[in-house]
Amino acid sequence: MNMSADISTNAYSISAWPDYPDLMGRLNALLKQPVRGIARQNMPQVLDYFEQKCKTSKALAERAKEVIPGGVQHNLAFNYPFAIAAAKVDGAYMWDEDGNRYIDFLQAGGPTILGSNYQPVRQKVHEIVESCGPVTGLLHEYEIKLAEIIRKYMPGIEMFRMLGSGTEAVMGAIRLARAHTGKKWVIKVGGDYHGWSDQMVYGMRVPGTGRREAHGIPKGSTAYTQEVFPNELGSLRRKLMLNKIRGGTAAVIVEPLGPESGTRPVTPEYNREVRKLCDEFGALLIFDEVVTGFRVGMGGGQGYFNVKPDITVFGKAITGGYPMAGGIGGRKEIMMTLAGGIGGKGGKRAFVGGTLSANPLSCVAGYYAIEEMARTGAPVLAGRAGDRLTAGLKEIMNRLGLPYVVYNMGSIVHLQTSAVLLMSMRNPIKLMREADARKHLMEEMGAAYLSRGILTLAGSRIYTSMADTDDVIDDALNRFEDVFKLV
Numbered sequence: 001m002n003m004s005a006d007i008s009t010n011a012y013s014i015s016a017w018p019d020y021p022d023l024m025g026r027l028n029a030l031l032k033q034p035v036r037g038i039a040r041q042n043m044p045q046v047l048d049y050f051e052q053k054c055k056t057s058k059a060l061a062e063r064a065k066e067v068i069p070g071g072v073q074h075n076l077a078f079n080y081p082f083a084i085a086a087a088k089v090d091g092a093y094m095w096d097e098d099g100n101r102y103i104d105f106l107q108a109g110g111p112t113i114l115g116s117n118y119q120p121v122r123q124k125v126h127e128i129v130e131s132c133g134p135v136t137g138l139l140h141e142y143e144i145k146l147a148e149i150i151r152k153y154m155p156g157i158e159m160f161r162m163l164g165s166g167t168e169a170v171m172g173a174i175r176l177a178r179a180h181t182g183k184k185w186v187i188k189v190g191g192d193y194h195g196w197s198d199q200m201v202y203g204m205r206v207p208g209t210g211r212r213e214a215h216g217i218p219k220g221s222t223a224y225t226q227e228v229f230p231n232e233l234g235s236l237r238r239k240l241m242l243n244k245i246r247g248g249t250a251a252v253i254v255e256p257l258g259p260e261s262g263t264r265p266v267t268p269e270y271n272r273e274v275r276k277l278c279d280e281f282g283a284l285l286i287f288d289e290v291v292t293g294f295r296v297g298m299g300g301g302q303g304y305f306n307v308k309p310d311i312t313v314f315g316k317a318i319t320g321g322y323p324m325a326g327g328i329g330g331r332k333e334i335m336m337t338l339a340g341g342i343g344g345k346g347g348k349r350a351f352v353g354g355t356l357s358a359n360p361l362s363c364v365a366g367y368y369a370i371e372e373m374a375r376t377g378a379p380v381l382a383g384r385a386g387d388r389l390t391a392g393l394k395e396i397m398n399r400l401g402l403p404y405v406v407y408n409m410g411s412i413v414h415l416q417t418s419a420v421l422l423m424s425m426r427n428p429i430k431l432m433r434e435a436d437a438r439k440h441l442m443e444e445m446g447a448a449y450l451s452r453g454i455l456t457l458a459g460s461r462i463y464t465s466m467a468d469t470d471d472v473i474d475d476a477l478n479r480f481e482d483v484f485k486l487v
């Protein structure tokens with residue numbers, strides 16, 4: 001077991017930031033190559049696994065298709081050749097409805113840094129549910145304890161307001177920024193994911209695509225949203241300058257590691273430079289720490305880069321994997337615009353709410369998850385597991401002569417076999433011609449990993465957790481090697 005209790009809570013899970021030019025060189029080389037995945041003659045044995053070993057999942061997937069649009073409810077959910085139904089999770093493992101065990105590198109999409117269904121937190125949740133149920137509608141002490149413990153590890157956050165999801169928190173953060181500054185423009189980075197609110201379905205996944213995904217969203221809703229290409233500070237400055245003469249920029253919102261949790265990594269100086277530009281133009285800087293909050297370290301992305309945002313958005317790990325995971329944090333002077341309660345104090349308010357927001361269940365789960373992460377040094381341990389996995393995968397891919405690219409930011413491991421997430425509107429013809437084939441390759445790789453007992457996020461991202469001991473990682477490496485031999 002690679003777990004020890006002497007890890008400083010100020011330590012970060014990321015041991016070194018990826019060498020940007022080298023990494024982009026390797027990713028661009030992969031993008032230039034023709035699609036290279038599981039050999040056609042080997043694909044039947046991958047699919048055979050699902051037919052033979054996943055019969056219950058298959059039956060459930062058929063039922064699901066009748067009553068659930070697309071048969072799955074998450075946008076990056078595994079559904080090729082069909083969705084696998086989970087029956088049990090524990091630490092590093094997930095078991096499906098047919099009793100097959102998988103090494104769980106999905107970890108629910110990121111929130112469970114302690115590992116799945118972590119017993120000490122579960123016990124505290126049980127106790128609260130026994131005593132006051134999941135929700136009361138009144139103030140509960142754990143709301144205060146959660147806000148206090150967040151402030152302890154992220155000192156820039158003087159106050160915290162809890163909401164229901166990362167999406168809600170982004171909506172609230174933007175409203176707060178507009179109410180506080182009296183300005184209207186919001187600039188995001190193309191490819192960043194900030195949830196699915198009307199104004200943020202803009203330049204989603206692929207930089208430069210603007211409203212391409214904005215079906216059902218009126219033009220007015222995105223009228224004051226702008227995107228800049230990742231890492232391009234010049235165009236950010238130009239947008240800020242232009243906005244100055246037409247109402248001003250309320251906020252620049254970024255994912256601190258770069259779009260899609262570092263799929264397109266930022267340069268080491270990017271966040272600091274964005275901070276400077278925000279200060280120069282009087283815009284607020286919003287860090288979307290939905291993924292990075294506590295995963296990168298107890299101080300989040302802001303601690304790692306030593307850059308203080310004005311507003312921080314939380315989700316996922318803020319409740320340790322329990323429901324209603326969202327929240328906004330920042331300086332008191334800004335946060336007071338989010339004051340709840342009946343009765344006006346005369347001040348302006350950025351209206352947010354939620355019947356179930358800040359319920360005792362979510363708050364107790366978040367409080368103890370954060371306390372346990374600090375006590376055990378979970379972000380650092382998960383990061384070491386990510387380092388070991390990345391080094392092992394690199395060695396296997398070099399030995400087998402595969403062009404794939406693997407890199408990690410601590411416990412976030414990016415395993416790129418198709419580089420589809422690196423495409424952009426800079427090369428629209430390639431995007432049009434190749435995006436579907438590259439996306440399908442990701443699906444096939446995801447299915448092949450699963451057939452060898454490894455669960456990933458969309459076949460291209462891996463979240464490690466504290467439960468990933470050296471033995472778990474070494475076992476996973478053997479399984480990955482089996483898959484790569486099918487290429």
Ligand SMILES: Cc1ncc(COP(=O)(O)O)c(C=O)c1O
Binds near residue numbers: 166170193
């Ligand atoms: C960076 C980021 N922001 C916001 C969100 C939206 O959070 P939620 O799914 O809780 O609405 C996500 C979800 O994956 C995310 O990765």
